[in-house]
Amino acid sequence: MTTSPPLPPLSPTARSTVRRGDRRAVTDRTALHAVLDAGLVGHLGVVVDGAPLVLPTGYARVGEVLYVHGSTGARSLRESAAAPACFTVTLVDGVVYARSAFHHSMNYRCAVVHAVPRVVADPAEHEAALAAITEHLAPGSWDHSRRPDRREGAATAVLALDLSEASVKVRTGPPGDEERDVAAGGDAVWAGVLPLRTSWGEPEPSPDLPAGAPVPAHVRDRAGQVAGAAP
Template identity: 50%
Template sequence: MIFGSDWWEVGVGPVLPENERTRHRRLRAQGSRERSDLDAILAAGFVCHVGVVVDGTPLVVPTVYGCDGETLYFHGSVASRSLVAGGQDEVCVTVTHVDGLVLARSLFEHGVNYRSAMIFGVPRPVTEPEEKLEGLRVLSEHSVPGQWDYARLPNKKELAATALLALSLEEASVKIRVGPPDDGDGPDAALGLWAGVLPLRTTWGELEPDPVLPEDVEAPDHLARRQNTPL
């Protein structure tokens, strides 16, 4: 099995293996080993940050990603040139969603409601044409479902110029914070100050046509339906 001997716990379902890199040390109550939480965090976004050391310099680079359930695909970049060349460098890929500001009665207890996942490993450069095309389809459909079948597909020259990396989801760490401040039952509750959560909502807006687009070209249904909907 891809996730090793502790992939499943009775009564819990699929879980993430734990090792020195994925073990929760701080704020352990916010840690999760549920594989379903990792899947949900990845499904809710499309931008990740890739941390890698290139020529002795640490770099953290934002890029788009797509996930097929077992593999995370993401674009290569200037920062990951050594990865594309050799595929031997360890990376840490992070996806984070901010759900709100936790406003307590004391500044010390302020915090953030969030969902975050870190995936560790050595990414594999995708070079085989069919797999690269499939990986790019996964990446495209993850962020804009329906666009792969609507727009022109990449040609051989464009595929050759595109760097795509694949990273297994086998080694990952998840943390989630939800709920109100933690000082409601402490001494600061007597201060008479407002406390609670300021939620953050992300919503797609109205489509903005290309200025040179002919007026008779309408947006496809898969894009029109996403207007004014939650991310």
């Protein structure tokens, strides 16, 4: 029986080492994978004309590479190629109510990736990246639906970001109230956590489908699941 070599830890650089709130830093690389795999929307931060630009985008992780895509006409993707960029994914698991306004917070899982994106030019990797992005967003759809044709593929830019430089922060648990507030508050001020869970609803068929068209298994199986749930 062979075992996989251990994954390198997170925060290998000064830029990706968590300093503020470092007690919440997680250095296990599997935590990075878990956050990225649970999220659906990430934010790509780039610099355009000397000013920061942060855009939401779909993505997918394949091993230690993160893929994002967009129109070849999108200036943000063109500008980010071969230039330093930052990609973040944040999952909110609850709102933390404290006895003091200062200690109100959120329970969350957050991943930050620093990388210089490269344009995916190899046709095989380009198609595999689009398949991964499709499957991350809508599992089962790559084989169920029509694949992108040559024109659609040419109109879609794909960037690859290496995951070697990344960090993860996680907050869980109750509020961190001051002892003076706990002692003085009694039950006059409620403190605790209001969990946040996102679930899928019932599938809504397109109006142009034939009446009674069955919902495919890969859509039915996802309905009712909790999106972005912590493992």
